[in-house]
Amino acid sequence: MFDIIYSLEMLGVIAFAISGMIAAKSKNMDPVGVFTIGFVTALGGGTLRDLMMDNHPLYWIKHQEQPILILGMAIVFSYWTHASRIKEARIVLPDAIGLGIFTILGAQLALDLGHSWFIASLLGVMTGTFGGALRDTLCNEVPFIFRKDQIYASISFAGCWLYFICQWALESETLALNIGLLFIVVVRLLAVRFDIRLQRDPHQDPQH
Template sequence: MFDIIFLLEMIGVVAFAISGMIVARSKNMDPVGIFTIGFVTALGGGTLRDLMMDNHPLYWIKHQEQPILILVMAVIYSYWHRAGRLRASRIVFPDAIGLGVFSILGAQLALDLGHSWFVASLLGVMTGTFGGALRDTLCNEVPYIFRKDQVYASISFAGCWLYFVCQWLLESETLALTIGLLFITITRLLAVHFDIRLQRDRKQG
């Protein structure tokens, strides 16, 4: 189980860091800015989760391979000449992966620490969405979680509850994790592709 969790964590870190670096590069930030945005995008949600649960040391401090990986990625990305061609709209895919992975892992950690399903689902949503909110705020963009034209936090919330139910019904924790994160990732991509929204503006006249 440890190997699966570690793999998922690194996938989530890479995915969210990439989304942050794409946005930072589109704002003409230097390597320090690219690293900073990549860092807060990938690790901001987990940091908030740990602070709220009084879980110390912070996860990324205990697992320094994560910020080291982000630093290496930032250096490579900063001097990759084709990186400038990637538009900010390209973050949808890596952002969806990061949302799925960190929502479920955040909820799982909260359960492991003895919290209820409801509290764990909220902490899962925070873990999955807060890094992206920091990314967008620092880059002078309205965060996805607050946009009327985006279905974001609600997908994370639903995916966490799907994970809980699957964990309760199935004997395989790995299968429950996989179902939950795939639901969030795929549903988020479908919502963007088909312009699915929770609320639409009423037509005038």
């Protein structure tokens, strides 16, 4: 079980770090900025989760290969890629993968520590969304909470409950993990592709 969890965590860290570095690079940040944004995007959600649940040492302190990997990625991104080749739209896929993995792993850890389904779903959503929220706050002028162009936290929340129900009904942790994770990634990509929203903004032009 541990190996699957750890492999997923590593994949989530890489995906979110890439999304953060694309955002930083598209804003023409210097290498320290690229590393900082990559670091907070990849490790921010898990740090918040561990602080909220008093789960020490923090996972990036326990697994120092994760920040070392992010440092290496930041050097490559800063010096070997050209800002002109980085499109901010490329952020969508790594962001969706990171959202799915961290949401489910956050919820899974909370269940392990004995929390209820409801508390675990809140902690899952925080773990999945906080890194991206920090990235958007540091890289964009518009705070993330104002941008209602696509559903985001709602997909994360629904994915948690799908994971809980599958875990309870199928009695297979691994299968339930994968179903919850795939649900979040696929629905998130569909929501971006077809521009699905929770509520239409009456002041906004629908064609816009």
